[in-house]
Amino acid sequence: MVAPNPWKWPVTVLRALTTGGRAINTDTQQDPGPADLSGLAALRSVLRLRGFRRLWLVLAAASFGDWIGLLATALFASAQFENTAAQGAAFGGTIAVRLLPALLLGPIAGVFADRFDRRYTMVTVDLLRFVIYGSIPLAPVFGATPTQTAAWATFATLIGETITLIWIPAKEAAVPNLIPKSQIEVSNQLTLITTYGITPILAALSLAALSAGLQQAGVTLPDWAQPVQIALYINAFSRLATAIVVFFGIREIGGKSPEREKAAEQSMTRQFLEGWKFIGTTPLVRGLVLGIFGAFAAGGVVIGEARTFAYSLGAGEAAFSLLFGFIFLGLALGIGLGPMIVKDLSRRRWFGMSIVLASGSVMFLGLAFHLSIALFGALMVGAGAGMAFLAGTTMLYGEIEDAIRGRVFAVVQIGVRTVLLLAITLAGILVGLGSSRRIEFGAFHIDISSTRVLLLVAGAIGIWVGIGSFRQMDDKKGVPVFADLLGSLRGRPLSPPEEFTRSGVFVVFEGGEGAGKSTQVTRLAEALKAEGRDVVVTREPGATDIGSRIRGLVLDRDKTEAPSARAEALLYAADRAHHVATVVRPALARGAVVISDRYVDSSLAYQGAGRTLPVQEVSWLSAWATGGLKPDLVVLLDVDPGVGLNRVDSRGEGADRLESESRAFHERVRYAFLDLAASDPKRYLVLDASRPLDEIAEAVRERLSGVLEPSA
Numbered sequence: 001m002v003a004p005n006p007w008k009w010p011v012t013v014l015r016a017l018t019t020g021g022r023a024i025n026t027d028t029q030q031d032p033g034p035a036d037l038s039g040l041a042a043l044r045s046v047l048r049l050r051g052f053r054r055l056w057l058v059l060a061a062a063s064f065g066d067w068i069g070l071l072a073t074a075l076f077a078s079a080q081f082e083n084t085a086a087q088g089a090a091f092g093g094t095i096a097v098r099l100l101p102a103l104l105l106g107p108i109a110g111v112f113a114d115r116f117d118r119r120y121t122m123v124t125v126d127l128l129r130f131v132i133y134g135s136i137p138l139a140p141v142f143g144a145t146p147t148q149t150a151a152w153a154t155f156a157t158l159i160g161e162t163i164t165l166i167w168i169p170a171k172e173a174a175v176p177n178l179i180p181k182s183q184i185e186v187s188n189q190l191t192l193i194t195t196y197g198i199t200p201i202l203a204a205l206s207l208a209a210l211s212a213g214l215q216q217a218g219v220t221l222p223d224w225a226q227p228v229q230i231a232l233y234i235n236a237f238s239r240l241a242t243a244i245v246v247f248f249g250i251r252e253i254g255g256k257s258p259e260r261e262k263a264a265e266q267s268m269t270r271q272f273l274e275g276w277k278f279i280g281t282t283p284l285v286r287g288l289v290l291g292i293f294g295a296f297a298a299g300g301v302v303i304g305e306a307r308t309f310a311y312s313l314g315a316g317e318a319a320f321s322l323l324f325g326f327i328f329l330g331l332a333l334g335i336g337l338g339p340m341i342v343k344d345l346s347r348r349r350w351f352g353m354s355i356v357l358a359s360g361s362v363m364f365l366g367l368a369f370h371l372s373i374a375l376f377g378a379l380m381v382g383a384g385a386g387m388a389f390l391a392g393t394t395m396l397y398g399e400i401e402d403a404i405r406g407r408v409f410a411v412v413q414i415g416v417r418t419v420l421l422l423a424i425t426l427a428g429i430l431v432g433l434g435s436s437r438r439i440e441f442g443a444f445h446i447d448i449s450s451t452r453v454l455l456l457v458a459g460a461i462g463i464w465v466g467i468g469s470f471r472q473m474d475d476k477k478g479v480p481v482f483a484d485l486l487g488s489l490r491g492r493p494l495s496p497p498e499e500f501t502r503s504g505v506f507v508v509f510e511g512g513e514g515a516g517k518s519t520q521v522t523r524l525a526e527a528l529k530a531e532g533r534d535v536v537v538t539r540e541p542g543a544t545d546i547g548s549r550i551r552g553l554v555l556d557r558d559k560t561e562a563p564s565a566r567a568e569a570l571l572y573a574a575d576r577a578h579h580v581a582t583v584v585r586p587a588l589a590r591g592a593v594v595i596s597d598r599y600v601d602s603s604l605a606y607q608g609a610g611r612t613l614p615v616q617e618v619s620w621l622s623a624w625a626t627g628g629l630k631p632d633l634v635v636l637l638d639v640d641p642g643v644g645l646n647r648v649d650s651r652g653e654g655a656d657r658l659e660s661e662s663r664a665f666h667e668r669v670r671y672a673f674l675d676l677a678a679s680d681p682k683r684y685l686v687l688d689a690s691r692p693l694d695e696i697a698e699a700v701r702e703r704l705s706g707v708l709e710p711s712a
């Protein structure tokens with residue numbers, strides 16, 4: 001095998017940059033199949049997609065332009081004034097203006113993205129933005145007064161931002177069509193980190209370097225080419241560049257699927273209303289939208305009061321920057337490492353869990369009394385938010401139909417901006433209102449500041465929203481959440497129970513050798529049959545034709561060599577898989593009472609505790625074999641191994657392979673059974689197997705009457 005060349009993709013990207021992306025079609029577009037690639041391999045494979053590579057460049061350029069533009073416009077507007085109040089107003093004004101247009105145009109932006117050719121939409125918007133942003137630094141050149149210039153900067157930004165709202169859903173809706181589903185997550189990691197991690201930093205650094213460099217060099221620049229203006233030109237030209245790349249380089253974005261053609265025959269109002277209906281009635285989308293809003297509201301509260309909070313820690317301005325830095329670091333870690341950590345965890349579950357993590361950390365912040373603790377909280381807020389963001393966008397990309405995607409994305413972006421703006425403002429006002437209260441209890445006192453109360457409340461609401469959206473879109477209902485999470489972290493996710501309508505009742509007898517299982521199974525079956533019930537008596541191993549051959553392999557001492565511990569575990573699991581599929585499930589589906597002599601717990605006790613294989617692994621194996629089928633009741637007949645083995649001996653049939661194991665082995669098995677019963681008492685009936693037969697039978701009947709419906 002040829003060793004992969006780690007330099008291939010940076011080289012490809014460089015070549016793409018220098019050739020305008022035309023000479024880079026070295027590989028064909030292909031889906032490498034299921035996402036079994038990890039880390040760098042996955043990254044390389046997504047970068048091999050030409051369409052994505054170009055789109056990534058577009059996004060990087062656009063976002064670099066955006067960030068440098070945002071900073072420069074604000075600086076530019078405030079630089080027009082001498083007095084600080086006017087500077088502040090101008091600075092704040094242009095930033096607020098960036099959020100406002102969402103409310104004006106947002107609602108119909110999605111219809112645009114779904115109705116019209118997305119390539120043309122993106123190119124048109126970009127050309128307009130090139131002109132509009134380019135006009136800002138030129139205003140003074142044409143003789144505008146400072147006030148007029150600041151007003152124009154604000155107005156032009158407003159227009160530019162407004163039409164950006166059309167660009168974003170068009171872009172978002174187009175991306176998934178360029179990337180195979182299995183690679184969407186990796187491509188999102190890359191673009192999110194580029195947009196929110198690399199480019200803002202690069203933009204701020206470039207702007208600073210530009211100003212400092214020019215100052216040092218001592219060159220005097222003409223009015224129209226001051227550093228801030230240069231930054232604004234860069235913003236404008238980044239738009240021209242993206243327009244060109246999208247138009248010539250990513251033709252795949254253009255055109256429309258037949259579904260979209262058809263939908264476009266409706267009126268725009270109709271399409272608009274249909275978008276809302278879809279969002280309101282699809283649980284996955286409802287959960288996603290709800291969760292995203294909740295996360296951003298909690299984030300907004302943190303931003304809105306970060307300054308006051310930093311001061312309350314007694315650490316001032318530096319702490320404020322640090323807190324922010326840690327949130328960003330957390331975001332990057334969550335997005336960059338999240339998928340590697342949670343591995344195959346259901347992305348729907350991951351989304352809800354991440355929101356709970358972020359919100360829980362907001363509450364934790366509310367209780368933090370030292371900067372170091374608060375920094376940890378901030379890191380976790382960021383990590384949770386980053387993971388939720390990644391999981392959320394990946395689902396939006398992967399699970400929503402092309403024809404409606406633009407509208408869903410439009411609602412998300414409008415909602416996010418609005419919620420964020422509201423939360424920041426509201427938090428600012430609330431913090432301003434309440435000051436810290438000291439509550440005295442005799443000699444003690446506690447300081448309760450409104451900042452902390454607000455953090456606790458925001459966190460609690462976030463947790464509530466996270467759980468709500470988890471419930472809305474859970475795709476593994478019935479699989480315990482923490483066990484699932486732990487399993488995934490270990491790399492062995494639990495599979496959701498196979499669905500089937502189960503009207504019967506599944507009873508299992510477990511216990512050591514000679515405990516009396518076979519005897520009790522027969523007794524119970526006879527009693528139930530006498531009531532006129534449909535009863536199926538079965539056992540493991542060996543209830544089926546295949547099963548009886550497996551039984552021979554594992555238990556016959558004379559005929560075969562002993563299987564190794566893992567092979568033995570697999571053989572029992574194979575017997576079980578076949579048994580469940582061909583005997584147990586069909587009987588339960590038709591409503592019978594199924595009574596089995598041994599089931600999953602025997603494997604946990606004998607192969608797990610007895611053979612000392614990791615019990616978790618054995619459990620996972622059985623869960624997989626049975627598709628998650630659990631019994632309704634497990635009767636554990638507990639007996640001292642000595643007593644049980646004596647009973648078996650007296651049958652005089654000779655010991656099988658397991659019966660002839662050591663005393664210590666059987667002791668371990670016994671206690672493993674008792675532990676299992678103790679961990680889930682509702683499902684177990686533990687009986688002392690040295691009691692008389694009839695008493696045991698009676699106790700079983702009694703317990704079962706609570707599980708069985710009265711016989712007809």
Ligand SMILES: Nc1ncnc2c1ncn2[C@@H]1O[C@H](COP(=O)(O)OP(=O)(O)O)[C@@H](O)[C@H]1O
Nearest residue numbers: 513514515516517518519647689690691692693
């Ligand atoms: N409660 C009991 N008290 C005394 N002997 C019992 C009791 N239950 C079963 N036995 C006897 O013990 C032996 C083993 O019983 P069996 O039902 O085959 O156990 P298992 O299926 O658990 O190996 C049989 O000879 C049976 O008659």
Ligand SMILES: Cc1cn([C@H]2C[C@H](O)[C@@H](COP(=O)(O)OP(=O)(O)O)O2)c(=O)[nH]c1=O
Nearest residue numbers: 513514540541572598599602603606658659
């Ligand atoms: C079902 C099962 C059985 N066993 C063992 C326990 C028993 O020693 C043996 C067969 O059990 P069983 O049929 O109960 O034998 P007997 O009727 O002689 O008591 O298989 C496992 O080790 N793992 C398993 O998963």
